[in-house]
Amino acid sequence: MKAISRTGAAFAALLLASLLGSTGALAQTCKSGPATVGFLPKLDTDPYFQVAKTGADEAQGEIGGTVIQQAPSQATAEAQIEFINNLVSQKVDVIAISGNDANAVAPALKRAAKQGVRVVSYDSDVAASARSLFLNQAKGDSLAEMMLESLGQLTNYDGDFAILSSTPTATNQNAWIDFIKARLKEPKYAKLNLVQVAYGQESEQINQQQALALVQAFPNLKGIIIPAGIGLPAAARALEQSGALGKIKLTGLAPATLIKKYIQNGTVQDIWWNVKDLGYLTYQAAQALAQCKITGKEGETFKAGRLGEYKVGANGEVVLGPAQIVTPKNVDEFKF
Amino acid sequence: MKRSLFDRLATWDNFLALLALATLAFALLRVPNFATGFNISQAIAGVSERALIVLPMVLLIIAREIDLSVASILALTSVLFGIMVEAGWPLPAAIALTLAGGALCGAFNGLLVTRLGLPSLVVTLGTMAMYRGIGYIILGSGSVNDFPDSVTDFGIDTLGDSPIPWTILPFLALAPVFVFVLQASATGRRIYALGGNPSVALYAGVRTARIRFGLFVVSGLVCAVAGLVFTARLANARANNALGLELDVITIALLGGISVFGGRGRLTGVFWALLLIATLRNVLGLSQIGGDAQGTVIGLLLILSLLLSNLIQSALAAIHARRSIPETGDHDGGGPPAPSTASPAE
Numbered sequence: 001m002k003a004i005s006r007t008g009a010a011f012a013a014l015l016l017a018s019l020l021g022s023t024g025a026l027a028q029t030c031k032s033g034p035a036t037v038g039f040l041p042k043l044d045t046d047p048y049f050q051v052a053k054t055g056a057d058e059a060q061g062e063i064g065g066t067v068i069q070q071a072p073s074q075a076t077a078e079a080q081i082e083f084i085n086n087l088v089s090q091k092v093d094v095i096a097i098s099g100n101d102a103n104a105v106a107p108a109l110k111r112a113a114k115q116g117v118r119v120v121s122y123d124s125d126v127a128a129s130a131r132s133l134f135l136n137q138a139k140g141d142s143l144a145e146m147m148l149e150s151l152g153q154l155t156n157y158d159g160d161f162a163i164l165s166s167t168p169t170a171t172n173q174n175a176w177i178d179f180i181k182a183r184l185k186e187p188k189y190a191k192l193n194l195v196q197v198a199y200g201q202e203s204e205q206i207n208q209q210q211a212l213a214l215v216q217a218f219p220n221l222k223g224i225i226i227p228a229g230i231g232l233p234a235a236a237r238a239l240e241q242s243g244a245l246g247k248i249k250l251t252g253l254a255p256a257t258l259i260k261k262y263i264q265n266g267t268v269q270d271i272w273w274n275v276k277d278l279g280y281l282t283y284q285a286a287q288a289l290a291q292c293k294i295t296g297k298e299g300e301t302f303k304a305g306r307l308g309e310y311k312v313g314a315n316g317e318v319v320l321g322p323a324q325i326v327t328p329k330n331v332d333e334f335k336f
Numbered sequence: 337m338k339r340s341l342f343d344r345l346a347t348w349d350n351f352l353a354l355l356a357l358a359t360l361a362f363a364l365l366r367v368p369n370f371a372t373g374f375n376i377s378q379a380i381a382g383v384s385e386r387a388l389i390v391l392p393m394v395l396l397i398i399a400r401e402i403d404l405s406v407a408s409i410l411a412l413t414s415v416l417f418g419i420m421v422e423a424g425w426p427l428p429a430a431i432a433l434t435l436a437g438g439a440l441c442g443a444f445n446g447l448l449v450t451r452l453g454l455p456s457l458v459v460t461l462g463t464m465a466m467y468r469g470i471g472y473i474i475l476g477s478g479s480v481n482d483f484p485d486s487v488t489d490f491g492i493d494t495l496g497d498s499p500i501p502w503t504i505l506p507f508l509a510l511a512p513v514f515v516f517v518l519q520a521s522a523t524g525r526r527i528y529a530l531g532g533n534p535s536v537a538l539y540a541g542v543r544t545a546r547i548r549f550g551l552f553v554v555s556g557l558v559c560a561v562a563g564l565v566f567t568a569r570l571a572n573a574r575a576n577n578a579l580g581l582e583l584d585v586i587t588i589a590l591l592g593g594i595s596v597f598g599g600r601g602r603l604t605g606v607f608w609a610l611l612l613i614a615t616l617r618n619v620l621g622l623s624q625i626g627g628d629a630q631g632t633v634i635g636l637l638l639i640l641s642l643l644l645s646n647l648i649q650s651a652l653a654a655i656h657a658r659r660s661i662p663e664t665g666d667h668d669g670g671g672p673p674a675p676s677t678a679s680p681a682e
Contacts, residue, residue, distance in 0.1 A: 044626040044627045044628045044629075045628060068624055070621070070624055070625070070626050070627075071626050071627060072626075072627035073626070073627030073628040073630065073631050074579065074580065074627065076576070076579055077570060077572065078566075078570060078577070078578065079627060081382075081569075081570065082378075082382050082617070082621065083621065083627075085374075085375070085378035085382070086378075086618070086621035086622055088374065088378075089369045089370070089372060089374060089375035089378070089622055090368075090369055090622060090624070091369060101479070101572065101574075103479065103481035103571070103572060104479070104481065104570045104571065104572035104574075106481075106571070107488060107491070107492055107570070107571045111492060115374060167477075167576070168472075168476070168477025168576070169477055169479065169574065169576060174477070199477075
């Protein structure tokens with residue numbers, strides 16, 4: 001019998017009709033006290049963002065306010081948009097996002113701003129028009145520079161190398177790859193030859209397959225640059241098992257602790273920074289923004305607790321500090 | 337045999353309807369921030385494409401076919417639309433060509449299935465990779481995200497001051513058409529006949545190949561509509577759009593009571609399943625539950641609802657059998673517990 005279905009449908013329609021809540025705009029107000037900050041990482045399972053959150057929690061313990069962290073199970077813009085809207089509905093004061101796709105999340109973030117929510121990006125930037133601040137772990141150019149330099153050190157600046165990136169749409173990685181390609185024209189790197197850019201899609205399995213495939217496809221391969229936190233450890237393990245590690249050197253970006261043993265035996269180098277501090281800085285900046293201490297204009301300064309004073313650079317960028325090449329000498333300094 | 341009132345009420349549709357409405361009522365009354373215009377409009381907008389694609393998917397599954405390439409057709413049509421807009425084509429032409437592209441993808445699926453007699457599971461598994469691959473060939477890892485205001489406004493705005501987003505309108509327009517075709521037309525009866533028993537349908541004079549081909553074309557066409565909606569909603573055309581959406585759509589169809597073996601199921605159940613999953617996802621999000629846990633909950637929901645439906649059916653069967661099982665008073669006495677063989681702790 002369709003009776004229940006029908007009455008149900010009518011009831012549901014009534015419920016919706018009764019919800020003629022206006023979807024109009026709300027002004028951004030200045031908070032007089034600590035604000036609620038919703039962190040929206042790229043992916044739910046990425047330990048990188050869990051560690052960043054410990055920094056945010058530390059800052060929250062010092063200056064009050066609330067930390068929420070929620071992330072999608074797929075590293076796509078579409079999945080993130082749902083979470084942006086969720087955070088807006090939860091009435092957070094600031095969204096701190098690490099964008100899966102700089103442009104695709106922009107409309108949703110702009111709509112969030114219309115609802116009175118402020119937006120900062122951290123780790124991976126979004127379109128500048130859609131956020132007030134970008135908390136950058138390190139200048140992108142310097143990271144790419146360091147990765148290429150590290151590869152040079154490992155291969156004596158000579159031979160074929162490949163890049164195993166994260167997803168084809170990752171903003172950071174694509175910028176680094178472009179930078180590396182440009183840098184290869186310099187005499188110092190003239191003998192290095194980029195044979196392929198492959199993608200590990202933020203998945204351990206795909207990274208392992210791709211790393212092995214690169215070794216198979218290019219017999220003269222000397223090294224792989226892997227600018228992805230999930231990819232570098234996965235590729236190192238796969239190559240170690242196939243016996244290719246050593247003949248092929250790896251460098252890139254990953255939590256130093258995950259590849260410590262490979263760094264110690266000299267087959268892998270790493271470019272890294274203090275991830276916990278990035279979360280700490282992001283939370284401090286988000287609070288300063290919510291309380292109108294800063295607006296995102298170039299030249300403004302704010303205090304970030306134990307990290308000291310930071311200055312807002314061009315395009316609302318705040319740089320955490322210089323990264324380091326991790327070698328057997330300094331590997332013990334890194335706690336993540 | 338006349339069915340009792342209780343039997344007629346105890347259908348899967350009604351069970352889902354109750355579940356969906358209970359979830360909705362709970363959300364309205366107990367979940368903070370659920371009942372705001374902004375939230376409702378976002379929850380609805382979030383299922384725009386899934387709601388569209390599930391319509392042809394249901395018809396296909398009833399006809400004992402499946403289309404796994406739906407999300408890839410969405411991505412490819414999104415890419416096609418993007419490059420046409422980028423090249424400065426007028427919108428009506430770009431939209432028309434995009435729809436034609438989707439229908440063409442569907443026709444290719446349909447041809448392989450009907451002409452070569454290949455199983456649609458295999459064919460669409462292949463085209464799923466192929467269509468997305470073509471999208472990657474066209475756009476590489478790049479994207480088009482500069483669209484005219486009319487497109488982005490359609491993707492973001494709601495109807496006046498109501499919480500109804502524009503992006504759900506294509507679904508609201510198409511849904512009655514699909515309901516009519518499936519549940520009130522000769523074509524619908526033929527689709528059921530074809531799914532119930534293909535060879536009998538064939539001998540009864542149903543043009544099975546033509547119907548199956550038509551269903552694939554319609555599926556491709558609707559995916560192109562979904563591709564346009566998706567592109568507008570994200571202001572973004574790229575080859576990895578809607579990754580994994582095909583499984584979400586199939587989940588909604590199966591939860592809606594469409595039989596995997598074809599020939600059974602109704603669209604009304606699917607609409608309740610849509611409402612249920614949309615509400616559930618939104619409530620989980622508002623309760624600060626991450627994406628991975630959300631997937632787990634929805635998977636559990638599917639398993640539990642299937643178990644429950646089986647239990648209810650067997651219970652009903654037992655009542656019908658009028659079998660009164662005599663109490664014997666004899667219960668199974670458990671043996672003594674096995675002696676523990678724990679090693680002494682050192």
